[in-house]
Amino acid sequence: MDLNPRFRFAAFVVGPSNRLACTAAQAVAQSPGSAYNPLFIYGRSGLGKTHLLHAIGFGSIERQAGLPVVYLTLEEFVGQYHAAVAAGALDAFRRGLEETHVLLLDDVQFLAKHREMQAELLRLSEAMQREGRQLVLSSDRPPAEIGELDERLISRLAGGLLVDLAAPDFETRLAILRRKADERGIAFAPGVLEAVAEAGSGNVRELVGLVNRLSAFQAVSEAPLTPAGARALLFGDDADGAAAAATPPAAPDLPPLRETPPDEFAAFLSAVTRTVAQSVDAWKSRIGEAVMRWQGEGFRTTRLEGLLQQGAMPDVDEVLQSFDDDVQTLRALAAEAGALDPAAAGHARFRDPDRLAEARGFVQKLQEGLVPPPAPIATLGLDDYVVGAANEAVVRAARLVAHEPGRRYTPLFIAGPSGVGKTHLLHAIGNALVAGGAQIVACLGAQAFIEDLLAALEAGNVESWRRRYRRADAFLLDDVQLVAGKEQTQDELFNLFNVLAEAEKQLVFAADRLPAQLSGVAARLVTRFEGGLVVELAAPDRPMRERMVRRLLAAQGVSAEDDVVEYLAARPADSARAVQGLVNRALSAVGSAEGELTVATVRTAIEGRAPRASQAQAISALIPSGLDPTLGSREKLVWDWPEIGDRLVEDLR
């Protein structure tokens, strides 16, 4: 689309409301791609956004003849993109755009409607920025307010210079009206334009419309239009546009006022406004320049812009000086953060002087690597862990480890079939260590450990990930069998093991089998697992099961005779979780029978296919059990499915 010759910088009327945007546009036109890339201009419609875009295009061509400049509205951009895709010439379309040195994209707020274009624009802007090609965009709102805009696109679009166009004030409106009147070669009586400017709206396009109406009216009537007539014509309260003589109604009979030129008050008004504005504007333009400079360097200047809105003049030197100091400290902090974690340095908090404290706090935390690893779950204590003959030895070892962390048995390796309470024990030990004064206790499942490492690798900050775990006072890892086949995780685990062991930090591992049976795990790890104490958790024996049933019933607030407890304990259950299932089914029987928990009702619930009166209690797939809460690892969820099978059959009957 070619550029409209009427829209040049010379024709653009500069006033306090658009000085910032216009200066930035001229800077871009002088050296496209180097100064502010991308340049994003936003403001209500009719304030001159398109005019500026075209002016940048013209300015660039005037300096470098033949410079490829393209102006497109977003709608055209989308249209051309779809046409290229349809014609299978997408690559040609992309290369064509990437060749342009200055791409001017108008009304990009419509990006909200075209989701697919956002990725395309992101790719294009990265390519252009790499080759130092200038991208200029305009919209009726800032990027952050464009609906469902991709987060990365928002930061890229706002990454260069973001300037707004405000509605023109009285002076600028007046200047625009005079400029338009001269362009059309129309002369108005003095005061007419002032009257229009005074009442005029903020929208430049509307102002131009008003001038056209006035000139049309003046062309047909003989006498030149008077300000009062113009005001009446525009706001239609007195049709014939006669100059309404200002007769003072309430005042006593004044001496006859001779007909003096009516515009004296208007002239007085604009004179007073101008003189005051000059003395006020002096400090406003200084702050305006500072805003532009710092925004150019990518810093947020809300603090300075706030001052512009304020009426009274602040202490300009002090304000600018303190802003400079804050920016220098921010730069130093960003550098420091970058050394520790390259990704963190780019964060927005390092570009907003008002978030200086936050930036300083973040860097401090980074320095201490104190982003703490996951802690043990506080609710799992050692004392509410059901102890029985099968696990008595293990629990005693656990208490010893908690008592003398790092010295007694490190590492402690707990092996046992799933559901015998390994995880609960692991977290219980973790909590005991915390209670014993350990500052940082890392206690997590191997799956989470692996995912965390992958994220660090992806973000390229493995160093800070390593520091995160090496600072731990104790390291407890569940489901170690899951590291099988993952070399990088095992290497990291190996290094971590050595560092922590050397520092006599307590290590505890849990797995569903003995270390020797861990196939796919490096030998040097297996030997280290066996280096401390290996204990096995067996299935709960009968007395233990009895104790579990009693504890579970008590937890649910249900009382039951011994015969019921015996019956449940006698049922075959190879794990604490199986016992849990039995008790829950018994409880569901109680719920439906509304009666005492008797052996008869329990037996029917567990064995017989007693007809169920009603779907009394909706048994959710995840049964909240005190004993064995669901944790990160997936296989815990599978356990609940068989029960649903028979219930479905009943419902469908």
Next chain:
Amino acid sequence: MTTTVVETWTEVPLVKFIAQSSARLVVVMTPAGQVLAQHGFTKAVDLMSAAALGAAIMASSGALAQQVGEPGFAALYHAGQRHGIHLAGCETPRGRLIVLTVFGRETSIGLVQVFFDEFVSALKQAAPADQPRQPILAADFEHELNSSLASLFRR
């Protein structure tokens, strides 16, 4: 406490009003503040500012009445701790007059109002109808204002 008058016909009604209402200070003046008769003032400057302020208050309340669509307020009563002030206008054959009355606790606004009505009717009868007050010429406006003060205190 002397009672002095510029125009003799005002003296009798004024003395009677003072006796009945036991007022402490009384000023009879034109709406411009020019004093026709006074009671209780010892210094000309006090009388001058009292007259100017009284006339200004009546002018302000008149303007205010106009704004709220009232023809005019009959009387203004300022209740103080030790003094009350009664300020009211009246029409006489010699033109509109304003009377400023300051009274203490020995009387009440009720009584002052009652006796003021009598004072006004007495003034209306006493006023010589033959020569209405000639309007003050613009040039010697200030002189006219001061002349009444001079006559009140020289005698």
Next chain:
Amino acid sequence: MSLVNFTTREITCKIVYYGPGRSGKTTNLQYIYGQVPEDRKGRMVSLATQTDRTLFFDFLPIDLGSISGFTTKIQLYTVPGQVYYNATRKLVLQGSDGVVFVADSQVRQLDENIESLQNLQANVLEHGIDVRTLPMVLQYNKQDLPPELILSVAELDEALNFRELRSFPADALHGAGVFETLKAVSADVLRKLSEGSQGGRRG
């Protein structure tokens, strides 16, 4: 007292036309009243005697619209010139932000001008304001009279303007110089406000 309200972004300031009796203070206001468009002015109040001598004050509120982000209103007052009315004149000066001293250019009025200027400083002092901090301009009115009856601007400056204030020749009856004077004093008052310095003005 000029009220600068930053929350509602409004400024109201009070400008008093001071000067000896019949120097043209009220005439200034009446001319301004005639020029201000209907939607920009309030009702003009004149507390005067039958012979139109200002007894207490004339009052004219004017809306200047938005100046550097503030909706600005000025209230114009005149005072009675006669010495007799000093008590009421003093009241009108209360809380004024700017003064226009309207001098009568006639030769025979020079003493009254000087006396009124001194009276102004005494009354301003009584309100606890240092007259030097009060924005003020001089207007030498009735310059349209035959030269032999009046003093020239230079002579009047010599006699009255010992603070090097800005002075303006005027013919208030026909409007010459009226708005120039008002413009000068309003700009001074608003500029002083925008610099944020409250100066010696109190209460």
Next chain:
Amino acid sequence: MSDVFQHSLDRISRVRGVQGSMFVAAEDGLAVAQLLMAGVSGKVLAAFAASLARKASGAAAATGAGKVRFVQMQAAGGVLLVALGGELLVAVVADAGVNVGLARLEMIRAVDAAAAL
């Protein structure tokens, strides 16, 4: 407020011979509420009742007689009765043959009722 006054004044006016009754602000001598026959000037009655009350109180204070409750002024053509309360007093003008005792009873009751408000 005003219906309490009106009610009291109705009861007082029912006493035979009463020509006018009113509540008066003792301090200012201004009428607060009144029920007068034709020809009785409220303003004057209020002013003088208040003045009378003040003078009577002054006299009683001077002679150490304590608070004045009721004043009766017998005149050739009629009688003026004043009952004193706090800020308000009740004044009655009646012809000579009025049953003063009954009027007095109603007036005291009225002024106490007003004081209680």
